[in-house]
Amino acid sequence: MTTFQTSGLLTFTIAIVVFFVGTGLNTSVGLLRQWNIPEAVTGGLLAALFTLSSYHLFNVEIAFDLDARDMLLLYFFTGIGLNARLRDLRAGGRPLAILLALTLSYLIIQNLVAVGSSVLLGLPDGIAALLGSVSLIGGHGTTIAWAPLIAGRFGLGNALEIGIASATLGLVVASLVGGPVARILIKRYHLSGQAAEPPSIGLANVPATEQDTDINHVSLLRTVLILNVAVLIGFAVDEVVAEASIKLPLFVTCLLVAIVMTNTIPRFFPGMYWPTRSRPLALISDLSLNIFLAMSLMSMRLWTLGGLGPALVLVLGVQTVVAVFYIIFVVFPAMGRDYQAAVLSAGFSGISLGATPTAIANMTAVTKLHGPAPTAFIILPLVSAFFIDVANAVVIGFMAR
Numbered sequence: 001m002t003t004f005q006t007s008g009l010l011t012f013t014i015a016i017v018v019f020f021v022g023t024g025l026n027t028s029v030g031l032l033r034q035w036n037i038p039e040a041v042t043g044g045l046l047a048a049l050f051t052l053s054s055y056h057l058f059n060v061e062i063a064f065d066l067d068a069r070d071m072l073l074l075y076f077f078t079g080i081g082l083n084a085r086l087r088d089l090r091a092g093g094r095p096l097a098i099l100l101a102l103t104l105s106y107l108i109i110q111n112l113v114a115v116g117s118s119v120l121l122g123l124p125d126g127i128a129a130l131l132g133s134v135s136l137i138g139g140h141g142t143t144i145a146w147a148p149l150i151a152g153r154f155g156l157g158n159a160l161e162i163g164i165a166s167a168t169l170g171l172v173v174a175s176l177v178g179g180p181v182a183r184i185l186i187k188r189y190h191l192s193g194q195a196a197e198p199p200s201i202g203l204a205n206v207p208a209t210e211q212d213t214d215i216n217h218v219s220l221l222r223t224v225l226i227l228n229v230a231v232l233i234g235f236a237v238d239e240v241v242a243e244a245s246i247k248l249p250l251f252v253t254c255l256l257v258a259i260v261m262t263n264t265i266p267r268f269f270p271g272m273y274w275p276t277r278s279r280p281l282a283l284i285s286d287l288s289l290n291i292f293l294a295m296s297l298m299s300m301r302l303w304t305l306g307g308l309g310p311a312l313v314l315v316l317g318v319q320t321v322v323a324v325f326y327i328i329f330v331v332f333p334a335m336g337r338d339y340q341a342a343v344l345s346a347g348f349s350g351i352s353l354g355a356t357p358t359a360i361a362n363m364t365a366v367t368k369l370h371g372p373a374p375t376a377f378i379i380l381p382l383v384s385a386f387f388i389d390v391a392n393a394v395v396i397g398f399m400a401r
Contacts, residue, residue: 001059008065015294018043022294036179036346036365040290044297045172052302064299072292073357077251077381078230079285080360081258083276084378095335096379099344102331103388106323106352107133107395113322115399117315126154127162129399131315133392135166139355142392143167150400162312165304169316174354175297178362181324182346185332186370191339193371215279222273223280230258255381277374286364293361323352342366343373344380351384359384 006014022043026032032042051062114132117123129150135143143163151159185191234254241248266274275281327345335341346366350359359380367373 001055001061003061003063005063006065008067011064011066011295012068012291014047014064015291015298018047018294018298019290021046033369034183036183036362036369037176038179038290038293038361038365040293040361041175041297044294044300045175047294047298048300048302051298051300055303064295066295066299069292069295072288072295073251074231074234074254075227076285076288076292076357076360077255078227078234078258079281079288080377080381081255082226082230082262082274082281083374084259084262085276086263095340095344095375096382098334099331099379100383100387102334103137103348103351103383104391106326107137107388107391109322109326110136110319110352111395111399113319114315117318121311121314123311124154124156126150126156126159126400129396130159130163131166131312131319132399134396135163136170136319136353137351137388138167138392138396139171140164140167142396146396146400153400161304164301165312166316168300168302168304169312170319170353171296171300171355171358173316173320174349174352174358175293175361177320177324177353178346178349178359179365181327181349182342182362182366185328185342185345186339186366189337189342191342191370193339193343193367193373215283219273219275219278219280220284223275223278223284226261226275227281227284230254230261233257233261252381289357289361289364292357296355296357320353323349326352339370340373340376343376347376347380347384351380351388356381356384 019040020043022039022041025042025046026037026039054060054062111128111132115128118128118131130143130147134146134150138146143166144160147160147163150156150163156162231254234250234257237257238248238250238253241253262274262276266272266276327348331348332341332345335344343363343366346362347359350356350362360377363373363376363380
């Protein structure tokens, strides 16, 4: 097996090409656009299939340098924080509590499905945790962190491979499910966003001449400067938090720092430029998210799914069906049956099966077509990237005893 390692710049360039391939396919295939499949998902999955073919047909493994991806993630979540005005946070209080309760409930349901499926299929002890919230709600990071413990506890030598395969397949499914679910709900209940509301992520799908009057090199550089300052402060705060033995993802720290900044600095310096709900910030957030997602999907090692048998696919299929039913019949009604509930339903597929960026990408694809839903972009990251990690760690610890 020959390994071809790409540099950071080449990886970034390929990701842009992958995004444009996805854009071209979505433009040509109306069904992809109608079902709100993000362009980066379309292109990223196609690129992942290409690397899979290269692996099997030519014995060449393509390895991508993903350092730039981490910075894009920080830009993206910092942008969400800069858009979080206090009135949105106050409005999101009750929906945040409801979404948190729904997610915690689903965490238990997901693990029960994993345990039940494993028992019915006669799978070895320990696999249930890896096919539940460790890999699906937790994602790749949680899987990598917990797999050694599960392997040692149950004598499961391939625990990491099983967990990574489950997380990878879950990411693919989450990318494809969220948009169609939201489309069904929006069409059935005749929902739409508020057209007058400024975009929080991404610009609407209208001709450029109708939307770019306030986007120029000065506004973009001002926005990048503020983003960079917020990220730098986020790094500093993260070190302080780490010394206090509190574990938070760096992007959550940057998100919280940006929320504080956007609700204090404009009050003390009202004449200062601030990018909240501006088109430059929406553009940068959209760019960061799309390239991050393209990198994540095109770098998936799909060949790790092979050799694990049909049991993995069967369990993930059951998990997907349960997630979709839960979203349509529990999440959407509980969140109010309105447009924001439909957008959150698209995002919940990312919480339940994939990852927070996937959830945001699904919601962005929906809002670009049907209108903004700013509160949804505030409460979902707080639930999926902060509160749920703590609860998931408790549940995983119980299952891995």
